[in-house]
Amino acid sequence: MENLKNKVAVITGGNSGIGYATAKQLKEQGATVIITGRRKEAIEKAALELGVSAIVADQSKVSDIENLALKVKADFGKVDILFINAGITGLAAIEETSEELFDSIMNVNFKGAFFTLSKFTPILKDGASVVFLSSNTASMTTAHISVYSASKIALNSVMKTAALELAPRKIRVNSVSPGPTETEIMNKVGYDAATIKTIMNTVVEKVPLKQMGRAEDVAKMVSHLSSDASKFITGADFIMDGGMVLA
Numbered sequence: 630m631e632n633l634k635n636k637v638a639v640i641t642g643g644n645s646g647i648g649y650a651t652a653k654q655l656k657e658q659g660a661t662v663i664i665t666g667r668r669k670e671a672i673e674k675a676a677l678e679l680g681v682s683a684i685v686a687d688q689s690k691v692s693d694i695e696n697l698a699l700k701v702k703a704d705f706g707k708v709d710i711l712f713i714n715a716g717i718t719g720l721a722a723i724e725e726t727s728e729e730l731f732d733s734i735m736n737v738n739f740k741g742a743f744f745t746l747s748k749f750t751p752i753l754k755d756g757a758s759v760v761f762l763s764s765n766t767a768s769m770t771t772a773h774i775s776v777y778s779a780s781k782i783a784l785n786s787v788m789k790t791a792a793l794e795l796a797p798r799k800i801r802v803n804s805v806s807p808g809p810t811e812t813e814i815m816n817k818v819g820y821d822a823a824t825i826k827t828i829m830n831t832v833v834e835k836v837p838l839k840q841m842g843r844a845e846d847v848a849k850m851v852s853h854l855s856s857d858a859s860k861f862i863t864g865a866d867f868i869m870d871g872g873m874v875l876a
Contacts, residue, residue: 631658636855638708638711639710639711640714643664643681644668644675645675647714651714654849656680658856664679665684665685665688666685666715667693668685688741689737691744698752707754710757711759712759713745713760713761716742717737719733719777720774721776730776738777739780739783742787755799756800760803761802763785763804764806765806765870766778767785769873785806785866788802788804803867805866808868808870808871809829811841835873835876836870837871837876842869850869854867
């Protein structure tokens with residue numbers, strides 16, 4: 630079913646995980662999809678596999694975001710769907726958090742996401758959909774993730790303000806907050822299969838539905854929020870964590 634036919638969709642951080650799954654989902658729904666990322670080789674490889682377009686851009690650099698918006702406007706015109714997905718994580722106790730760790734997380738997750746919305750707002754079509762990738766950690770308190778959690782709480786606050794500011798143009802702004810999701814991030818950290826299995830089992834124990842989330846499920850929610858099926862939804866955060874925030 631191609632209910633997003635003729636829609637132009639931009640996904641930041643689209644070369645793996647949730648961004649990749651969402652690019653696949655939106656393309657299957659008929660959208661013209663552009664994925665971005667800071668690693669040229671990775672983003673171009675993903676675009677080739679998916680049959681979508683790729684533009685190299687680092688979400689932590691405002692100049693990159695400005696150039697990205699200009700290039701998208703020049704090549705594709707107006708944007709119907711903006712999925713601000715790029716993000717990084719990092720663990721540290723507050724007393725052990727370095728300025729470098731603080732800045733790297735905030736520059737991508739908050740500052741970068743904020744200015745992606747800011748620079749793309751002029752080229753969003755009236756009636757467009759914006760979705761931020763947030764996290765269930767914005768709704769719960771856990772040790773060692775103060776900066777990451779704060780970056781997502783800040784993001785949800787901007788999402789609500791943006792929903793009000795853009796309502797006159799019928800542009801809807803929402804966020805999706807996954808819990809633990811099966812993506813390649815654990816493999817990238819360099820853990821072996823046994824260690825990954827142990828970590829996943831520990832995490833799953835904390836989830837009432839006793840399973841990890843899937844990137845494809847998050848992609849379907851983004852697709853839903855980008856379609857006419859949710860045209861009366863704005864300023865909302867959708868927690869997708871198997872009930873973890875309830876535990």
